[in-house]
Amino acid sequence: MVITLNKNINIVFNDIKKICKSPDLNIRIINDNIGYIFLESVSSDDKISNFLVKSILNTINHTSKFNLYKKIKNNFLNSKVVVIKSYKDLYYYLTCGYTIVVINGYKNKLAIETRENLDRGITEPTVETTIKGPKDSFCENINKNIGLIRKRIKDSNLSIKQYIVGRRTKTSVNILYIKDIANYNIVKSIDRKINSIDIDGIIDINYIKDFIIENSSTFPLVINTERPDVCTSHLLEGKIIIMMDNCPNAIIIPGLLINFIHSAEDNYSKSINSSITRFLRFLALIITITTPALYIAITTFNQEILPDTLLLSLITQRLKVPFPNSLSIFILMITFEILRESDIRLPSQMGTSISVVGALVLGEAAVSAGLVSPMAVIVIAITSITGLLFVDPDIINAFRIWRIIFLIFSSFMGIIGFVCAGILFITKLCSLEAFGVPYLEPYSPFNKSIFNDSIITKPRNKLFTRENYITKNIRRLKK
Amino acid sequence: MKKLILIFIILLLTGCMNYNELNNLAIITTIGIDKDNDNYNVSFLVSTDTESNIVIKGNGKNISLSFDDAIKKLSKNAYFGHLKLILIDSKIAKEGITDVIDFLIRNYETIKKIRLVLVEDAKTSDILNIPIKLDNFSSNNILNILSSSNKRLSNSHDVLLSDFVYKIINYGYDNVLPVITINNGDIEVKNIGIFNNDKLVGYLDEYLSVIFNILTNNANSFNINLDGIMIKIDSSKSSIKLKDSTYHFYVDIKGFIIESNKKLEYTNEDMSNINKLLKEKIKYSVDNLINYSILSNSDILGLGNLLYRKDFYLYKKDYLKSINYEINISSSIQNQGALEKSLKDVIDEKN
Numbered sequence: 001m002v003i004t005l006n007k008n009i010n011i012v013f014n015d016i017k018k019i020c021k022s023p024d025l026n027i028r029i030i031n032d033n034i035g036y037i038f039l040e041s042v043s044s045d046d047k048i049s050n051f052l053v054k055s056i057l058n059t060i061n062h063t064s065k066f067n068l069y070k071k072i073k074n075n076f077l078n079s080k081v082v083v084i085k086s087y088k089d090l091y092y093y094l095t096c097g098y099t100i101v102v103i104n105g106y107k108n109k110l111a112i113e114t115r116e117n118l119d120r121g122i123t124e125p126t127v128e129t130t131i132k133g134p135k136d137s138f139c140e141n142i143n144k145n146i147g148l149i150r151k152r153i154k155d156s157n158l159s160i161k162q163y164i165v166g167r168r169t170k171t172s173v174n175i176l177y178i179k180d181i182a183n184y185n186i187v188k189s190i191d192r193k194i195n196s197i198d199i200d201g202i203i204d205i206n207y208i209k210d211f212i213i214e215n216s217s218t219f220p221l222v223i224n225t226e227r228p229d230v231c232t233s234h235l236l237e238g239k240i241i242i243m244m245d246n247c248p249n250a251i252i253i254p255g256l257l258i259n260f261i262h263s264a265e266d267n268y269s270k271s272i273n274s275s276i277t278r279f280l281r282f283l284a285l286i287i288t289i290t291t292p293a294l295y296i297a298i299t300t301f302n303q304e305i306l307p308d309t310l311l312l313s314l315i316t317q318r319l320k321v322p323f324p325n326s327l328s329i330f331i332l333m334i335t336f337e338i339l340r341e342s343d344i345r346l347p348s349q350m351g352t353s354i355s356v357v358g359a360l361v362l363g364e365a366a367v368s369a370g371l372v373s374p375m376a377v378i379v380i381a382i383t384s385i386t387g388l389l390f391v392d393p394d395i396i397n398a399f400r401i402w403r404i405i406f407l408i409f410s411s412f413m414g415i416i417g418f419v420c421a422g423i424l425f426i427t428k429l430c431s432l433e434a435f436g437v438p439y440l441e442p443y444s445p446f447n448k449s450i451f452n453d454s455i456i457t458k459p460r461n462k463l464f465t466r467e468n469y470i471t472k473n474i475r476r477l478k479k
Numbered sequence: 480m481k482k483l484i485l486i487f488i489i490l491l492l493t494g495c496m497n498y499n500e501l502n503n504l505a506i507i508t509t510i511g512i513d514k515d516n517d518n519y520n521v522s523f524l525v526s527t528d529t530e531s532n533i534v535i536k537g538n539g540k541n542i543s544l545s546f547d548d549a550i551k552k553l554s555k556n557a558y559f560g561h562l563k564l565i566l567i568d569s570k571i572a573k574e575g576i577t578d579v580i581d582f583l584i585r586n587y588e589t590i591k592k593i594r595l596v597l598v599e600d601a602k603t604s605d606i607l608n609i610p611i612k613l614d615n616f617s618s619n620n621i622l623n624i625l626s627s628s629n630k631r632l633s634n635s636h637d638v639l640l641s642d643f644v645y646k647i648i649n650y651g652y653d654n655v656l657p658v659i660t661i662n663n664g665d666i667e668v669k670n671i672g673i674f675n676n677d678k679l680v681g682y683l684d685e686y687l688s689v690i691f692n693i694l695t696n697n698a699n700s701f702n703i704n705l706d707g708i709m710i711k712i713d714s715s716k717s718s719i720k721l722k723d724s725t726y727h728f729y730v731d732i733k734g735f736i737i738e739s740n741k742k743l744e745y746t747n748e749d750m751s752n753i754n755k756l757l758k759e760k761i762k763y764s765v766d767n768l769i770n771y772s773i774l775s776n777s778d779i780l781g782l783g784n785l786l787y788r789k790d791f792y793l794y795k796k797d798y799l800k801s802i803n804y805e806i807n808i809s810s811s812i813q814n815q816g817a818l819e820k821s822l823k824d825v826i827d828e829k830n
Binding site: 409 | 498558
């Protein structure tokens with residue numbers, strides 16, 4: 001519904017007062033012909049009085065009534081001026097922190113940017129911390145976030161598309177990609193999906209994630225990051241980035257399993273060292289999923305595998321425990337998950353108390369009370385610590401689900417069940433596709449061109465090609 | 480959702496087959512089998528925890544009945560998955576070991592990598608009851624005694640149940656088993672017992688056991704006494720070949736002098752003399768071993784198998800009686816240990 005704006009200044013002001021009954025609405029009339037409106041809560045008083053009022057007053061003193069609009073429009077000291085033609089736009093710009101200048105006798109109104117800084121500025125990353133490398137992270141302001149990317153890529157091919165999503169929130173969502181590298185089909189499909197979103201409001205980038213990925217798999221198919229340098233390196237690979245206002249995270253499309261094994265640190269250390277750390281992470285992936293299941297399968301079904309000294313010490317540990325082995329593993333796993341959750345939710349001042357309680361409950365008391373055996377505690381400790389090697393909470397949760405599936409299968413069928421769960425797991429991973437790219441690329445299907453930057457990485461001067469499953473323009477390093 | 484329910488039902492239908500909680504297991508690591516007056520006596524060595532073992536006995540008309548009798552006395556599930564060692568009374572072996580082996584091979588639970596050991600002049604239950612000094616459990620203790628004496632002296636021979644059965648099934652082989660006994664309250668490796676088919680027919684003495692280990696390439700290191708000069712052999716290789724109905728025994732040994740109560744010059748002449756002596760001694764002993772094997776009609780070196788594989792028409796029942804053989808020994812004594820001169824020489828020089 002577009003209602004055309006009235007020419008009469010008083011009618012316009014009355015209408016606005018009717019639409020927006022809010023205590024922070026400020027209306028000021030300079031003289032009969034000119035007035036301005038702004039919302040106190042989102043606009044900066046300094047900017048209004050320093051630039052806007054001064055320039056209006058300067059202009060009306062030297063100008064006749066008839067070309068007032070044109071003169072004022074051109075004489076503003078502010079850089080950003082928008083012409084408004086409807087109430088809908090007017091209200092949108094008003095809430096964005098613009099000041100609307102209303103001139104009597106003209107239908108079009110002028111919106112001048114007088115936005116207040118309502119974000120916390122650029123701070124250090126809190127989740128994806130690194131030792132080396134840049135220390136800036138995204139904040140809640142999308143302009144700053146895009147600025148952080150632009151600072152890093154000064155290519156004219158970097159294109160940014162803006163969408164306004166949410167009937168009520170009217171949040172700006174941007175997709176970023178480098179035109180001559182990115183796969184246009186993926187860009188088109190994302191474009192279509194974002195355009196078709198019709199929701200009352202979006203709060204976080206995760207809302208958009210749900211709309212653009214139809215797969216219900218537990219494994220994340222996009223990478224969630226708060227680091228502009230990670231975004232930049234993925235943009236250069238030909239991936240696509242979605243950013244949103246009021247959200248300090250960006251998502252990178254598509255995300256493959258191998259991307260979750262990588263971390264930002266890998267790019268900033270020697271290639272041989274990062275190869276070793278990546279291999280450790282890969283090992284941790286296997287350990288964190290399979291350890292409890294293997295423990296249960298071996299100790300309750302296939303004891304023959306154990307060396308007899310270990311078997312006897314396990315038996316001695318278990319003599320006082322009344323519950324089945326699998327139950328005590330379940331109890332411990334749930335306890336750990338509760339501890340982890342509480343650790344995330346608690347304010348940092350109370351974190352130490354939780355860790356003390358957790359360590360005592362898990363490490364000491366449960367064993368001496370005869371609830372679990374010490375070996376079970378060790379198993380869960382190994383599982384949880386290896387699980388924390390990964391940054392993305394989505395992948396950690398995916399591992400958690402598969403860990404439980406493995407555990408259930410092994411506690412019913414032993415090693416055979418373990419193998420069954422393994423087949424399910426591998427089948428699931430192989431069947432996944434992130435925007436047309438196989439999830440296990442470059443291992444299945446094997447892809448030689450990017451094998452060099454998967455778990456084993458070569459030095460930068462040897463990495464000649466981009467990841468050719470995403471882009472056709474694969475030459476990264478010119479010979 | 481339907482899929483999930485289906486998977487869950489499939490899981491439940493397995494009924495947790497083979498489920499066994501650890502604390503319900505009685506781990507039997509060693510079995511001893513005795514026989515008196517047609518009655519089998521078995522004794523199980525049950526490891527309760529890392530430090531202590533208990534011995535449980537049972538008897539019956541045959542082995543399975545006596546097993547059942549022993550299992551009755553256990554408060555937990557008898558678990559044979561970690562069975563490592565089976566002690567068999569040599570009296571049973573003299574009458575024929577087939578019954579015991581047959582029972583063991585039929586059992587699903589046991590792994591086939593069990594060591595078989597004969598016990599001479601003692602009851603197997605007595606051996607199991609001997610308090611352990613260095614190891615955690617008795618089975619390990621006995622196995623370690625065997626393996627360590629094999630490593631230092633090469634006088635015992637490791638025999639797995641699977642090897643034993645293999646030799647019974649195939650043509651032209653006869654089995655050997657290590658023999659242990661109790662000496663002054665300690666377990667001691669005695670010698671190697673040799674079989675004709677399934678019956679124990681004789682023993683190799685300690686020296687012949689070493690020679691047997693050389694010829695089967697199982698010798699690690701051993702000492703040889705050459706009229707007061709002790710030589711430690713630290714590497715030995717051997718092979719048996721059948722050419723034109725003559726067996727050729729090739730033995731190649733290397734060693735060094737570890738002790739000498741004679742005055743030695745260590746010149747080339749001296750060393751070649753020692754070498755010659757060593758060769759003669761080894762040759763004599765190999766000859767002895769083969770003769771003993773022929774005499775007791777026990778083909779422990781697998782000569783018949785060579786014949787059978789070459790031409791099974793030539794393979795007859797008493798082929799051992801009519802074999803020709805040739806022995807080729809090569810030996811080298813590399814050095815005199817860590818000494819350049821013997822200490823006696825040094826003292827003589829000083830005076």
